[in-house]
Amino acid sequence: MSKKLPKREDGFSSWYTQVVNKAGLADYGPVKGTMVIKPYGFQIWENIKEIFDKMIKETGHVNAYFPLFIPKSFLAREAEHIEGFAKECAIVTHTKLKSDGDNGIIVDPDSKLEEELIVRPTSETIIWSMYKKWIQSYRDLPILINQWANVVRWEMRTRLFLRTSEFLWQEGHTAHATKEEAQKETLDILELYKSLAENYLAIPVITGIKTEAEKFAGAERTYCIEAMMGDKKALQAGTSHNLGQNFAKAFDVKYQTKDNKEELVWATSWGVSTRLIGAIILTHGDDKGLRLPPKIAPIQVVIIPIYKSDEQKSLVKQYLVEIITNLESLGIRIYQDWTDNTPGYKFNNWEMKGVPLRLEVGPRDVENNNIVLARRDIDGKLFLSKEVTIKKIPELLNEIQNNLFSQALEFRDSNTHQASNFDELKKVIKEGGFARCGWDGKASTETLIKEETKATIRCIPLDEKPENLKCVFTGTPAKHEVIFAKAY
Amino acid sequence: MSKKLPKREDGFSSWYTQVVNKAGLADYGPVKGTMVIKPYGFQIWENIKEIFDKMIKETGHVNAYFPLFIPKSFLAREAEHIEGFAKECAIVTHTKLKSDGDNGIIVDPDSKLEEELIVRPTSETIIWSMYKKWIQSYRDLPILINQWANVVRWEMRTRLFLRTSEFLWQEGHTAHATKEEAQKETLDILELYKSLAENYLAIPVITGIKTEAEKFAGAERTYCIEAMMGDKKALQAGTSHNLGQNFAKAFDVKYQTKDNKEELVWATSWGVSTRLIGAIILTHGDDKGLRLPPKIAPIQVVIIPIYKSDEQKSLVKQYLVEIITNLESLGIRIYQDWTDNTPGYKFNNWEMKGVPLRLEVGPRDVENNNIVLARRDIDGKLFLSKEVTIKKIPELLNEIQNNLFSQALEFRDSNTHQASNFDELKKVIKEGGFARCGWDGKASTETLIKEETKATIRCIPLDEKPENLKCVFTGTPAKHEVIFAKAY
Known part of the structure; x- marks a missing residue:
């Protein structure tokens, strides 16, 4: 790190x-x-x-x-x-x-x-x-x-x-x-x-x-x-x-x-x-590292205790018992980070590892019966009472799961473009993204496009609508609607 | 088959x-x-x-x-x-x-x-x-x-x-x-x-x-x-x-x-x-084939419906609903054999495959509110009411699990013998089984015994008691108590 x-x-x-x-x-x-x-x-x-x-x-x-x-x-x-x-x-x-x-x-x-x-x-x-x-x-x-x-x-x-x-x-x-x-x-x-x-x-x-x-x-x-x-x-x-x-x-x-x-x-x-x-x-993934969907995350909730003395440590530890028992009984995969690293290091580390939800608990939170929650999918922190936290965590994990999907879907859709001629296709490929367009069904056309753009036909989507399309390269009536993109 | x-x-x-x-x-x-x-x-x-x-x-x-x-x-x-x-x-x-x-x-x-x-x-x-x-x-x-x-x-x-x-x-x-x-x-x-x-x-x-x-x-x-x-x-x-x-x-x-x-x-x-x-x-395994301990058996209970007409078939099917629902809700791994094979063929087949418990249900059983049970670990059949069967199956599976262990333990113990000299060792190995005996700890002794008997030291058991033993081959004070046997 x-x-x-x-x-x-x-x-x-x-x-x-x-x-x-x-x-x-x-x-x-x-x-x-x-x-x-x-x-x-x-x-x-x-x-x-x-x-x-x-x-x-x-x-x-x-x-x-x-x-x-x-x-x-x-x-x-x-x-x-x-x-x-x-x-x-x-x-x-x-x-x-x-x-x-x-x-x-x-x-x-x-x-x-x-x-x-x-x-x-x-x-x-x-x-x-x-x-x-x-x-x-x-x-x-x-x-x-x-x-x-x-x-x-x-x-x-x-x-x-x-x-x-x-x-x-x-x-x-x-x-x-x-x-x-x-x-x-x-x-x-x-x-x-x-x-x-x-x-x-x-x-x-x-x-x-x-x-x-x-x-x-x-x-x-x-x-x-x-x-x-x-x-x-x-x-x-x-x-x-x-x-x-x-x-x-x-x-x-x-x-x-x-x-x-x-x-x-x-x-x-x-x-x-x-x-x-x-x-x-x-x-x-984002600039802080990995972001894992809760359903496949090895750790769904990471708990970061914050303390400066042994007294504070045992105070926090005791305060956490109820929440840990509850989360475990719900089958939620949790991890408590009691290592000697600083809270800042721990935040960065678990963000890098993509844990969907982080709980922070310090002496002041204990005093106020609070818990600080940080979602990996959005910025900002939530301050909730202990009781509300326990109730809300499964719901939050669900929201994170759905939000990661929505973010990815929005990203894909906003980077998918119709291309009606070869210049448009080249522009999409150059700027990055998926180009949906007509194709005459010929291997030779596919090859020529690939040679010039480095993009390949990723697939003929099952929901293709080739009826009124023209081939993006030859201008002849399209046999298929296809998706061109550079690929891994 | x-x-x-x-x-x-x-x-x-x-x-x-x-x-x-x-x-x-x-x-x-x-x-x-x-x-x-x-x-x-x-x-x-x-x-x-x-x-x-x-x-x-x-x-x-x-x-x-x-x-x-x-x-x-x-x-x-x-x-x-x-x-x-x-x-x-x-x-x-x-x-x-x-x-x-x-x-x-x-x-x-x-x-x-x-x-x-x-x-x-x-x-x-x-x-x-x-x-x-x-x-x-x-x-x-x-x-x-x-x-x-x-x-x-x-x-x-x-x-x-x-x-x-x-x-x-x-x-x-x-x-x-x-x-x-x-x-x-x-x-x-x-x-x-x-x-x-x-x-x-x-x-x-x-x-x-x-x-x-x-x-x-x-x-x-x-x-x-x-x-x-x-x-x-x-x-x-x-x-x-x-x-x-x-x-x-x-x-x-x-x-x-x-x-x-x-x-x-x-x-x-x-x-x-x-x-x-x-x-x-x-x-x-026995002369009918495999016998599987319930805890690792892919199928724990096989159900053989017995019928001669479509009418009987649907009668039996309906009768089985309750028992199947109950067993499934208990997480018991069941399989219903509705193939066209004869009951006799099915009995043999599932015995060969080692299924721990077989249920047989025919029209007469339906009439009498009965179920016939056959355990794979012992001979004979049980005739129980439907209600008792449902209650008793988890217990029976447990019994079968324990009984398979007991049978194997008894077999092992009755074929494990102390050997106090080389003739006794040779006799045990010849007749088959484990020979517990003293060994002087020398590789050369181990080799000589192996050459003559084809038996090897399987292990020095953790509960060895070598104190008053003599080496089975050399007669000198034993360093270890060991188990000799022919092995796979």
Whole structure:
């Protein structure tokens, strides 16, 4: 906490890095691009996990665990899939180390594997090789399996939470008897993702479909939730893929229908990752540091006792008993900071860590039966009686949750603009924000725009209205309404 | 469910494999020795995880996540540690695949890593490389971190849950200012492991300390919980290590004491894994399959409706509403089997899957306001009124939990024998079971006994009474009382 946090406007990227560091969320590991998720950051992930795990279980999904290692030949079975992941694989080739005869340790060449193994970048191939064994008849369908796991993608340019060589995620992999059922699952999950983002992370998102150029390697259709970060750039926060029969074909997974025919199985896959923590920081953070939505905050209320003598300390301590008992009985996650640091240091520290609500109690507050409350989402302090405080805290947490969402929504909406021609599009992209506009549906147009503006089509929003639009680039009638933006 | 389960006495090993398969717990993955944990097996793991996670959090521990990949040089820093793991490593050497110009995919030789990476077999080295950054002063101590993760040990002879190339576990890694504090932590965790095993998994365990020959590679002292399986062999179910200052030395982790001195930090590490699921199967399983302790059973009560017509079906369905509502409100995990299979098939299937309590309801039961109950831990059926059933189920689940523990305890105790000379020891080992006896404390004696009997010292029990014992092999005064057994 020695150096001051830079202002966001003076360098958003350096601000981000320092918030991650100073709030104690994560650290780089010794291997380039790897991440250590520190306890405070990991508690955010645990809270997200608990919420989403409940959502998918309530909708009939179950968890399982599939192996980390994928035989090279499996990954290669689906052409687009291998194309998409070939350049970023961690490849296991040997299984033993030995002494070099001197003081060093070398890889034992005799332990070379017959077939190299790929550390999963995603698990479609290994899972479908198992579904091949598990699926015979329509009675075996649907399979609605999810796994919480680590995956590895050998990225060159990395940033904590946003892009790291290894990250944590959930990956759902479902198998269905019909095309319609797979499509419904893809969209149902997309709605769960939207609910997770908006109702828990307080991040407004646009649901949409990716263009061919941006879709998942091996999918028929990729749906996504896209959010606007505090620097007006877009972040893809979750994806849900309709895989069609691509993986069923690659692994020859057929089932016997009710009327005794053989059909290929239909598939979906979907995932959200620790990237969501990056999205929370980038959406809600301010010049004082992190701001956490109460529903996923490891600490919802921090209590700062203020005292100058042992006598005052015990006075404050006693005064706090009732409020702490009450908050704990409500299941509110609280933390009391009795360290030797100064109150000023403590205020800054817990603001940096994004705790939604701070209570301050000193001898004078005890005397007046008062408590001082400071909300992380707005400036200023509240002075309430002890009794009112106890009653009001759940309500305040709720207000903070909603207000963070409203602030983010207002920010996104005020930075989203219609662009009716290429100059307007370029202006929006230059100034930052989302440009909604018509697109002729051609990959070549998409590429030309990207080359000139560095912006990509984030998605075709599900609520698109392309009817009276013209393509922002070619001026021909638009096939789709799309959102262009620079992205993480 | 086509082939019948072999009796345990006709081949315990084949019985085990078939229970894992027929109960739907796990499957082998495509890479030799890897395991797919199927949803039913994974739910057991989730229940165990939830229980133990709560235990460690209540004792002040927090979760975090450290990277999967360990630089080769890190693993090599602690001499015993590398010695212990060198022969069973998965080694990552490259990061890209490419086309071979024909139709194949090959490893791109240009993507060779400068330093090879080891897929973590355990995380001491990578964690202590981070602790080096995080620990400066006594104020930074203790660090009480745990992680839930996958680890890889390239095993040649594998068996599902018991020994697989990849498995899931928790690994605690703590850092302390004093030797005493580290020792206390090691033993506190051992007690938590004992409580997890006995009070939740219903597996009686002996707490003890490993001999030098059996201790963890890099530890000063390894404590363990040892259990007796249904074939009278021992299974190490969890270990807690006092690492002394070994890893602090290897990674040069020092802290400034209150009086401004520099000291090396003291460490512990401890883990339990998906092996516990193997322990549950091997401890409680019988000739009908799995038997699960209610506290960790994915389904605690299975309900089998019995009917021959649609009219009977709706009669039974209606009759069940009250009982289901009641059980759900009590938080009891229930499952209703309305599939088209015969009642007989269903009984066998849910017995195989180890569900603690089965309710059967047919039209005659409806007429008589009755329910038929079958406990998985004892033979016979109970016939109770609907009202009594509702009231009695939580109590019955409790009884089943306790009875499974009692049965296992009785089995272990009746197969544990004192051996006062080598002939007696050999007899115990030959007939199966634990032999408690004196040992002179010499590694050579331990080796000679192992060579002749295939039994190892499972542990020096914490409640040893070596005072009047003689070494079972040499006849000289015993240094320790130990437990010999064949082990998994």
